[in-house]
Amino acid sequence: MHAAHAIHVIDTAFQRDHFDAAYLLVNNGRGAFIDCGTSHALPRLLAAIADAGLGVDAIDWVILTHVHLDHAGGAGALMRQLPNARLLVHPRGAPHMIDPARLVAGATAVYGEQEMARSYGQIVPVAAARVVVAADGHRLSLGGRELSCIDTPGHARHHLCVWDAASHSWFTGDTFGLSYRELDSARGAFIIPTTSPVQFEPDALHASIERLMARAPQAMYLTHYGRVQDAARLAADLHAQIDAMTAIARACDGLDDRHDALVAALGALYLERARAHGCRLDDAGVLRVLDMDIELNAQGLACWLDRGRSQTRGEGVQAAPSTRPRPGMGGA
Incomplete structure (x- = not known):
């Protein structure tokens, strides 16, 4: 945990250790998750709530940076455990959380039911009444702590990043790339972009990174993986x-x-x-x-x-991928 700002880093254990993170923010006795991993991560998420000294009724928000399943696959299962929480998600992602059938069917068709169960577990819908759409500039309060969201396409068109005024930091999902602690050196973190299928747009990604940098952030909290500075x-x-x-x-x-x-x-x-x-x-x-x-x-x-x-050739905006994307990477 980064104690000064009550930011709890949760390793969701997706694929391997220190690969996929969710975050629990705590302020004045209220909590918010940012990303949640898959449904297999549910015990770890619930343990993080208890470790923070909260009950499940103290969680106000589950905020998704985007709806790729390694970030959002467990959202429905988590929401069932949080009686007072609302789900905050990009406008393009909201329909897939309310009805994940398209995401599930597409991924299952590629990988089969056994692999889907192994990697992602059960993917369940979120009631529409509990879903809040976060347009560009959306703001919310977590026990008086201001969080705001901006639209950050480039990795996916259903991607947002979350600004935490208290820590002067961004929660970046995949917009600010991937940085694994095994690759740190004396110079600090090593980073690479992620162009995962199927909506990579380089010009948009350049612009989104510049929007993040415009606030001179003190740190970035990456889903893959953890807090980075510089x-x-x-x-x-x-x-x-x-x-x-x-x-x-x-x-x-x-x-x-x-x-x-x-x-x-x-x-x-x-x-x-x-x-x-x-x-x-x-x-x-x-x-x-x-x-x-x-x-x-x-x-x-x-x-x-x-x-x-x-x-x-004038054939539309998205061709079928020429290779197989990881489950849940599809075009929301």
């Missing part, structure tokens, strides 16, 4: 890598083995940056930590290329 350096790293990654994507477009080429080139990019950063792990260790994200970023870049091609 936001100006990290933002510059993200901007540079977004440009490098889109250049890689264009160079690989048209290749018969495009996906494999993307994976190899992204791995090389991140290894070069990790060595320059002074990461303590060897190359194999860095690639092991980033393996899933390299795969997802390759898929996201492929979707971006294909969507641009479809738009050029």
